[in-house]
Amino acid sequence: MTDHAAIAPSEARTLRSYVYDPKIRGIFFQVLTLVIVVGIGWSIFDNTVANLARSGTASGYQFLKGRAGFDIGASLIDYSSDSTYGRAILVGFLNTILVAFFGIITATTIGFIIGIGRLSKNWLIAKLCTVYVEVFRNIPVLLIIFFWYKGVLSSLPQVRDSLKLPLGMVLNNRGLAFPRPVWGDTAWVIPLALLIAIVATFIVARWAKQRQMRTGQQFHTIWTAIGLIVGLPVLTFLAVGAPLTFDFPIAGRFNLSGGSVIAPEFVALYLALSFYTASFIAETIRAGIRAVAKGQSEAAAALGLQPATTTRLVVVPQAMRVIIPPLTSQYLNLTKNSSLGIAVGFPELVATGGTTMNQTGQAIEVVSIWLVVYLSISITTSLFMNWFNAKMALVER
């Protein structure tokens, strides 16, 4: 007989038992990973310092205070080539926000129409919407930007042959020029009136809902709202004596003077981003609406709700829950894709940053600014959408 004592569990742990202990293994692998990552990080840092020292580049963000020396075509704030690099990057950031804002609005509008159209019982409409989605989803957005910029907008006439549009607008290859409104001294009361109208609308809506809950009587808030939001500012505008004049654009032989101009770079980027993202939004909307069980709308019909009311009160709120998370990521994609403005020379964040990088050689600093800005946009949007999503989420047992 052999000794059984070795088989019986013993209090003293052998080396073997340590090797197979999942906890100890876990710690071992984590320490190993950490050592590798820190090692790589250290060697990258070491090499970078050596490379920068060799090329004589000073690190740090001092360069942001230097004179930029390059011009920017479109700017929302005062900028000249004497401004600092920091201001140039700020101009780029504001342009990114601008194109993202208008792009999101247009893409959502087109996306909703196309998405609902694909679900239409009308065969022709459904097929047309399908074609739209399948065409734009499968082409690179950069190609669509070039299509608008090089293919369509560059074939517009020269300044001296400008197309005259109604309302004093002028269209040529420098862009779309339109009359710039010049507001008088008393104009500040108009936004104030708008604000009052919006607040009043909220109060009326609240009162209408409470009354409906109490008495069952409905009150059509929508007409009151339109009346308030449109009517009050217009009345104020007329009451303070219409303090508004226009600065009309005049097309000369080679240049435009007066008015405000929307540059073709902006239009190309804005249209391409809108059309491209709309095809993805359309798919999101379609998936969201199809996720609402058929029984829901049937039950609503059985309760005697009108089709329009069914859509507004039953289908849309439930579909929104499915739609919002992917819609958020589409909005973020659009914002990130706006960086492709660099390809057509629209001065957004990556373009102005890129010029700064080429002039100063501060690659790491500029890339770090890009990272921080885009990550902040992503995180802010995600946080807002998570809050919105939590508000909309189905409260289950």
Add this chain to the structure above:
Amino acid sequence: MNTKNLAYVRPEMIAPAPAPLSTRSASGWIRINLLATPKDAALTILAVALLVWILPGMINWLFVQAAWFGTDRSFCTTAVQGGIKPNGWSGACWAFVGDRFQQFMFGRYPIDERWRPMLVAILFIALLVPVLMPKLPRKGLNALLLFVGLPIVSFFLLHGGVFGLQKVETPLWGGLMVTLILSFVGIAVSLPVGILLALGRRSTMPVIRVICVTFIEVIRGVPLITVLFMANVMLPLFLPTGWTIDNFLRALVGVAIFASAYMAEVVRGGLQAIPKGQFEGADSLGLSYWQKIRLIIMPQALKLVIPGIVNTFIGLFKDTSLVSIIGMFDLLGIVQLNFTDTTWISPVTPITGLIFAGFIFWLFCFGMSRYSAFMERHLDTNLKR
């Protein structure tokens, strides 16, 4: 029941009557699908008007008026612009695409050596088609040859410098060839790396989880163009003094890193959809972590997210066009380069070139999405309740 007391019972079935004419005739179809309600009728009229407005002009421009043959810009320009077409003419300049087709495919790859990318393309198709057909056997060997064997063989074939092949530097590579190489490598790298990152993100080890989450979220939070700039400008700074890294390789690294982060999120979606019982069942069978992942979890998780994976592939394929911004000549880059070529400069050249490039991209992406739909149906085991 006793049938004898009944006055009449039909002993045989009535032959099924054909559907009413209103539902099976062409006019019936039109009434149901196009003119069901007044609103539908209005929409149909609107859509038809739109088609009549756009389609004839488009067909005319693309095919009827188009210049199909020619050797230089005079075939695609009007008399005023110095060409042979009548004034006021406008149409697609397919002659330009035909003349530059080889360049669009291979870039500035030496003409005498173009059999090499052709051979790679043939090998690629010969290995890809059997992988895509579910019925054919030996998938493992096939995939190994495609994803490991082919890249090695292709590298030596395309780059040369060995076996008496002339060396062709990467700046000469271009056209569709570069687009395909970038996306193929991106796909081949991003799937395994993405799976590892997704597993790392779901890991119970905090250090590994934090590293994976940071990597994924940072890369996903920024646009691809900044990642490419990073790879282009910062990678040389990160390497020891004296090391150089090829421009093409920099773009490859950028694209692969970017695609991996997106793939990781897709795979994570699949992992989260696997019920806990599957993990516990594998554990109770005594499988090790990697056996559990390889045999139980991944086959189910990946199957669930096939649409997501293919969407990432399509996105990657489209995104490779961005390398034209950092000065490489992929399909879009080489088409753009030709716009400034004096031999073909004309008002219609850019739009024709872009339509051609767009059609090529569309063909690949649409093909991928159709194949994904086919695979989804094929792999559907009807386990859904």
